[in-house]
Amino acid sequence: xxxxxxxxxxxxxxxxxxxGVGITLASYQLACLAYERTRWVFLQxxxxxxxxxxxxxxxxxxxxxxxRRASELLTVLLGPATxxxxxxxxxxxxxxxxxxxxxxxxxxxxxxxxTALGVLFAWxxxxxxxxxxxxxxxxxxxxxxxxxxxxxxxxxxxxxxxxMLTGVLGAIIGPELLRRCRVQxxxxxxxxxxxxAHAVGTAQxxxxxxxxxxxxxxxxxxxxxxxxxFLPLAVSLFF
Amino acid sequence: xxxRGLTWLVLFQLLGTALSVLLLPxxxxxxxxxxxxxxxxxxxGEIGEPLQLAASSLLRxxxxxxxxxxxxxxxxxxxxxxxxxxxxVSLVISLVLSLAFTGWLMQALIRRQARxxxxx
Numbered sequence: 001x002x003x004x005x006x007x008x009x010x011x012x013x014x015x016x017x018x019x020g021v022g023i024t025l026a027s028y029q030l031a032c033l034a035y036e037r038t039r040w041v042f043l044q045x046x047x048x049x050x051x052x053x054x055x056x057x058x059x060x061x062x063x064x065x066x067x068r069r070a071s072e073l074l075t076v077l078l079g080p081a082t083x084x085x086x087x088x089x090x091x092x093x094x095x096x097x098x099x100x101x102x103x104x105x106x107x108x109x110x111x112x113x114x115t116a117l118g119v120l121f122a123w124x125x126x127x128x129x130x131x132x133x134x135x136x137x138x139x140x141x142x143x144x145x146x147x148x149x150x151x152x153x154x155x156x157x158x159x160x161x162x163x164m165l166t167g168v169l170g171a172i173i174g175p176e177l178l179r180r181c182r183v184q185x186x187x188x189x190x191x192x193x194x195x196x197a198h199a200v201g202t203a204q205x206x207x208x209x210x211x212x213x214x215x216x217x218x219x220x221x222x223x224x225x226x227x228x229x230f231l232p233l234a235v236s237l238f239f
Numbered sequence: 240x241x242x243r244g245l246t247w248l249v250l251f252q253l254l255g256t257a258l259s260v261l262l263l264p265x266x267x268x269x270x271x272x273x274x275x276x277x278x279x280x281x282x283x284g285e286i287g288e289p290l291q292l293a294a295s296s297l298l299r300x301x302x303x304x305x306x307x308x309x310x311x312x313x314x315x316x317x318x319x320x321x322x323x324x325x326x327x328v329s330l331v332i333s334l335v336l337s338l339a340f341t342g343w344l345m346q347a348l349i350r351r352q353a354r355x356x357x358x359x
Contacts, residue, residue: 020307028303046302050309057313064314071307077297078304080248082269083255084294086276087286102348110344114337121329127322135329139337142305147267157311158319162326164309166334174338183342185349192342196334225277228270236265 014060020070027052044200046142047164082143089221096218099187103215106191107222114139114196115227130154133235137227138162141198144224151232163198170197171204190215195223244293251276 013019031048057067068075096103115136122132134154137145142163149159174193183189186209193201194216205216255272263271280286312319319326 024303024306028306046305046309049303049306050312053306053310054313057310064311067310068307074304075307078308079252079269079272080245081297081301081304083248083251083272083276084297086273086280087291087294088298089277090280090286093281099349099352102345102352105348106341106345110337110341113340114333117333117336118329121332122322122325125322125325125328127325127329128318130318131322131326135326138330138333142309143301144270146305146308147269151265151267155311155315155318156308158315160305160309161312162330166330169331170334170338173335177335177338178342181339181343183339183346185346188342188345188349191345192338195341196338225270225273229266229274232265232267 014062017070020067021073023053023056024049024071024074027056042168044164044168046160047168050161078143078146082147085141085143085221085224088217089225092214092218092221096215102187103191103218103222107195107219107226110192110195111139111223111226114223115231131158134158135162136231136235138166139196139198140224140227141220144228148228148231152235164200167197167200171200174201174204175208186212187215191219194219198224240289240292241296244287244289244291245297247287247290248272248276248293248297 027049028045030052031043031045034048035043035045053067057064118135118138119132122135127135130153133152134149136152136154137148137159140148140163142160145159145163146156150156170193174197175189178189178192183192189208190202190205190212193205193212195201197204198220202213202216202220206213251272252269253272255270255275256268258271258275259266259268
């Protein structure tokens, strides 16, 4: 069977432009399956698929730059997906009429505190400027965090990882921490989870109930938009 | 239906990109697109069905779209290792503090609003 060119076929497959898309799709579905089966908060699909894709790339000896070029088909959709965030934001707007001022004040004060604390501690611990700017948007949902991190001169990929870690951690310790701080109002619990732990926190809040979930979704989208609009402005004013 | 919604989303993103280059270089195009679309929704007071369909379909696969950028972390292993403790400590402490602060503040503000309403 030495007539068959196995080596050539293998090279043709991993060199094909669709190989990157293929492994991404496959890894993501595997990761989703693992999450649905176990319901384990640590098994965030993005985190697990990231590990799977990296493993495949290392095994096949593919550079990240080549993979990024191959997966452009997917990443180009991030722009319209970010624009699409306006829809859930608008749908949630109706709910906040009742609690308009508490929501807006909490968003502005607590949102700024969440961002400032992350930057402050990273700076105090002597992290590189690259890491500090990448940590700034950590409380925001990943597409926005990645856009903002890049805008600020950080690293989009790292921002995605920090965002994931923050979200998973927030979902794990959030409910217990809020209980100990005697935060019982569902809107307040949802607001805290969504504002600090974005999508993962929102998923957690949805399990606590409708009102909690709605405020988490609202806090997540408002925090995202506020960070996207004001963080680059603030940075360009101060530095 | 889906395509019409998608076309709107792409259109708003491109409009955002144009504005970003022309007027607001510090904001990314998609974010300007988001704000524009939100503004249009507020003005009209509703969202068309094609747009809702396209947005929910796209957002359902948002995690998938984020995988390729997240894989980029493999190019920054050295930078992470150098600052690993700064990263861990600042992530954990700032998360715990801001989570507690947000919940406490929101609850305090809700109660204050409720008391004011009772008085009036």
